Amino acid sequence: MQFFLALTPIILILALMAAFRWGASRSGGAGYILTLSISIIFFGANLKLLAYAHMKALLLSLDVLMIVWAAFLLYRVADEAGAIKSIGTILPNLTADKGMQSLLIGWVFASFLQGVGGFGVPVAVIAPILVGIGFTPLLAVVLPSIGHGWAVTFGSLGSSFNALIATTGLPSEELAPPAAIFLGIACIITGWLVAYASGGKSNLKKLFIPSFFVGLSMAIGQYIAATTGLWNIAAFVGSIFGLIVIIAIITIQRAKARINQNGVDWKHLLMALSNYIVLIVIILVVQLVPGVKPFLSQIKLKINFPEIQSNLGYTTPAGAGRTISIFSHAGMLLLYASIIGYLIYKKMGLLPPGSAKKIFNETFNKMTGSSISILSMVSLAVIMEHTGMTNTLAEGISTGLHAIFPFVAPWIGAIGAFMTGSNTNSNVVFSVLQMKTALLLQYPVIIILAGQTAGAAVASVAAPTKMVVGASTAGMSGREGEVLRALVGYTLILILSISIITTIAIAISGL
Amino acid sequence: MNAFRNHLSKFKSRYQKITFFILMFSPMLVFFGAKNENSLWIIIGMILIACANLLAIINK
Numbered sequence: 001m002q003f004f005l006a007l008t009p010i011i012l013i014l015a016l017m018a019a020f021r022w023g024a025s026r027s028g029g030a031g032y033i034l035t036l037s038i039s040i041i042f043f044g045a046n047l048k049l050l051a052y053a054h055m056k057a058l059l060l061s062l063d064v065l066m067i068v069w070a071a072f073l074l075y076r077v078a079d080e081a082g083a084i085k086s087i088g089t090i091l092p093n094l095t096a097d098k099g100m101q102s103l104l105i106g107w108v109f110a111s112f113l114q115g116v117g118g119f120g121v122p123v124a125v126i127a128p129i130l131v132g133i134g135f136t137p138l139l140a141v142v143l144p145s146i147g148h149g150w151a152v153t154f155g156s157l158g159s160s161f162n163a164l165i166a167t168t169g170l171p172s173e174e175l176a177p178p179a180a181i182f183l184g185i186a187c188i189i190t191g192w193l194v195a196y197a198s199g200g201k202s203n204l205k206k207l208f209i210p211s212f213f214v215g216l217s218m219a220i221g222q223y224i225a226a227t228t229g230l231w232n233i234a235a236f237v238g239s240i241f242g243l244i245v246i247i248a249i250i251t252i253q254r255a256k257a258r259i260n261q262n263g264v265d266w267k268h269l270l271m272a273l274s275n276y277i278v279l280i281v282i283i284l285v286v287q288l289v290p291g292v293k294p295f296l297s298q299i300k301l302k303i304n305f306p307e308i309q310s311n312l313g314y315t316t317p318a319g320a321g322r323t324i325s326i327f328s329h330a331g332m333l334l335l336y337a338s339i340i341g342y343l344i345y346k347k348m349g350l351l352p353p354g355s356a357k358k359i360f361n362e363t364f365n366k367m368t369g370s371s372i373s374i375l376s377m378v379s380l381a382v383i384m385e386h387t388g389m390t391n392t393l394a395e396g397i398s399t400g401l402h403a404i405f406p407f408v409a410p411w412i413g414a415i416g417a418f419m420t421g422s423n424t425n426s427n428v429v430f431s432v433l434q435m436k437t438a439l440l441l442q443y444p445v446i447i448i449l450a451g452q453t454a455g456a457a458v459a460s461v462a463a464p465t466k467m468v469v470g471a472s473t474a475g476m477s478g479r480e481g482e483v484l485r486a487l488v489g490y491t492l493i494l495i496l497s498i499s500i501i502t503t504i505a506i507a508i509s510g511l
Numbered sequence: 512m513n514a515f516r517n518h519l520s521k522f523k524s525r526y527q528k529i530t531f532f533i534l535m536f537s538p539m540l541v542f543f544g545a546k547n548e549n550s551l552w553i554i555i556g557m558i559l560i561a562c563a564n565l566l567a568i569i570n571k
Binding site for chain 2: 025026028029030032033036047048050051052054055057058303368369371372373375376379
């Protein structure tokens with residue numbers, strides 16, 4: 001009974017978005033009201049619990065919103081300067097093949113941005129570029145969404161993997177190899193899915209071999225970095241391998257087809273991309289140059305919360321909520337890139353007087369709707385977490401199906417990521433539960449945890465909070481239901497693949 | 512008709528901004544209430560958050 005009650009908000013949101021085509025802010029509002037009612041009536045939520053849960057949710061939301069707002073600002077600066085339009089006319093010259101464009105931009109470049117960026121940045125940045133080069137807004141959101149999922153755990157400078165280490169207490173040397181293998185296989189499958197999504201079966205057939213080699217190179221790059229202690233830049237290293245291989249493939253194809261090698265106006269492409277190049281340089285400097293990050297991370301937004309107990313006795317231990325290092329936050333890095341990009345475009349004479357006000361006003365007006373849905377859904381997720389609803393869901397799934405627990409483990413991670421929109425949050429919430437269940441059932445813990453984080457990574461891309469980001473920058477606000485419907489099949493294939501890989505790995509380890 | 516549409520659009524935009532600001536600032540109110548063990552602030556804040564979510568639902 002408790003299990004089905006805890007499941008209701010998830011089903012409601014999915015039904016409203018997928019079947020009734022409600023937007024994320026409406027569905028989030030409805031899901032929130034239902035969660036609030038169920039948590040008070042059936043899960044013993046009291047005023048104190050709700051108060052602290054809402055403040056934790058606000059911190060989590062701020063963490064997300066800073067990126068959402070700044071990513072859109074970065075895009076608006078580029079768009080106002082005509083850069084997106086320029087990229088739209090220049091990139092088809094690198095390869096006129098729509099399939100290769102989808103692999104290059106929607107998969108490899110999206111993974112690169114996930115490696116160096118963070119929550120929602122790949123979709124927010126790439127969706128408008130794909131729209132600009134002629135992809136439909138729906139496809140422009142779907143391709144990078146599918147494309148970057150495999151890179152989430154070791155992306156964002158390894159924050160999700162770090163959460164796995166922190167919550168389980170297991171060393172990275174043990175956790176990294178299986179996680180990198182699972183996500184590497186998911187990477188290759190992702191390439192095929194991106195090829196299929198962009199042009200159907202014929203496209204998949206045509207791009208099957210190139211996708212395989214690009215995917216394999218990214219998987220190998222990520223594995224090498226993850227298992228040599230560089231897990232915080234493993235997805236970044238993998239995507240660099242991928243970029244090198246895919247550009248080599250495009251060059252070979254162009255040479256074979258005897259296409260004029262001077263077709264691409266590199267100077268104009270670099271000028272148009274200067275906003276994003278600045279972003280990459282800033283992120284690399286902050287993350288890799290010693291001393292820069294600690295210097296910028298001196299001012300932190302941090303609140304310590306007391307132990308919280310529901311009326312039914314479910315306890316959340318005392319601790320700090322989401323800590324936000326204001327000046328080194330990914331959102332602030334995007335803001336720095338926006339400001340520098342603005343100055344560069346201004347210097348080039350691409351921005352007319354008064355453009356700053358126009359950019360700011362449009363960013364504020366466009367982002368309000370998306371922000372509402374993020375605030376509602378994160379609140380809903382945190383209430384579920386603090387009243388034990390999320391725990392009830394996970395326990396119901398794992399104990400009820402203990403014989404096939406290895407198959408189910410990735411789905412638990414996936415639920416957490418879908419609800420919170422974050423691989424990190426899913427790892428924080430479910431890793432210990434997965435570890436304890438694995439020990440109880442005598443399954444190898446590291447394999448179950450690899451399944452947890454890989455399932456969460458590929459499912460996080462379909463989370464409503466993430467989808468809203470891409471939809472808003474591609475001009476699809478209010479049509480998130482369509483995006484979810486398009487995305488759900490690919491996401492399920494990826495989670496299912498992780499489930500099968502986990503089951504096989506458990507079977508092999510028992511031999 | 513166009514004037515009506517413009518009016519509706521402005522109203523919707525205003526609705527969204529109100530919803531956004533309530534959702535941003537009410538958690539601080541309930542947190543303040545919890546810290547000071549003042550149930551009234553928590554109740555007011557929770558009602559505001561619930562109303563903001565209802566606004567989000569009816570704002571198509």
